[in-house]
Amino acid sequence: MPIYVQIHNTIKQDIAAGKWKIGQRIPSERELATSFKVSRMTLRQAVQTLVDEGILQRKVGSGTFVARQKVQEKMSGTTSFTDIMLAQGKKPSSRVVSYHMAKPTASERDHLRLVQLDQVLRMERIRLADQLPICFEITTVPIKIVENLSRQEITQSFYHALEQKGYELGHAQQTVSSMLSSEKVSDLLNIKRGSAILRLRQITYLANGQPFEYVRTQYVGERFEFYLER
Known part of the structure; x- marks a missing residue:
């Protein structure tokens, strides 16, 4: 050797x-x-x-x-942030930045197959592992999917709450790109402005093929990585 x-x-x-x-x-x-x-x-x-x-x-x-060990996410399926953190021995938590009902944007309508009269829940969260900010996330969900869920169920572990209500989760489409952090995101994630960011856009589907979630997430590059497995 x-x-x-x-x-x-x-x-x-x-x-x-x-x-x-x-x-x-x-x-x-x-x-x-x-x-x-x-x-x-x-x-x-x-x-x-x-x-x-x-x-x-x-x-x-x-x-x-x-170096701080990066949180890893396997790019396959619809694993929740909570499950990823727990699987790596970290304590997951979330900090809600905004939470409100709104009319969907044109992009949200297209990705979630909605009509103009539909309403959506749009929330912004900081996701943390052992109290360290990992990502800033904007999630849009049709109101009809979450009308029977509490705010705590939605913000703490959304996927688990859906499964408990009888929804069967299906596949997800993910697109990853790189960018530099903006002033807002830098402040939220406690990093320097212009730091490397991994940007993930994800559309998540139920088992019947219906899209129920459109997520735009910005991960701190030095704290997170994706990996592929064939």
């Missing part, structure tokens, strides 16, 4: 064992090279591999730090 891979594995094990905590600066390349008794080039190769894997994070002018 190449020496840099051995060093990579040792540093990774040390992080898992708690030698360095999330957000903590690790020793300099010079110090680590001396500790492992290798050249700085070999040590740099090991560190770069850890950076590429998202385990370490370089900050210009500050050093190399243990």
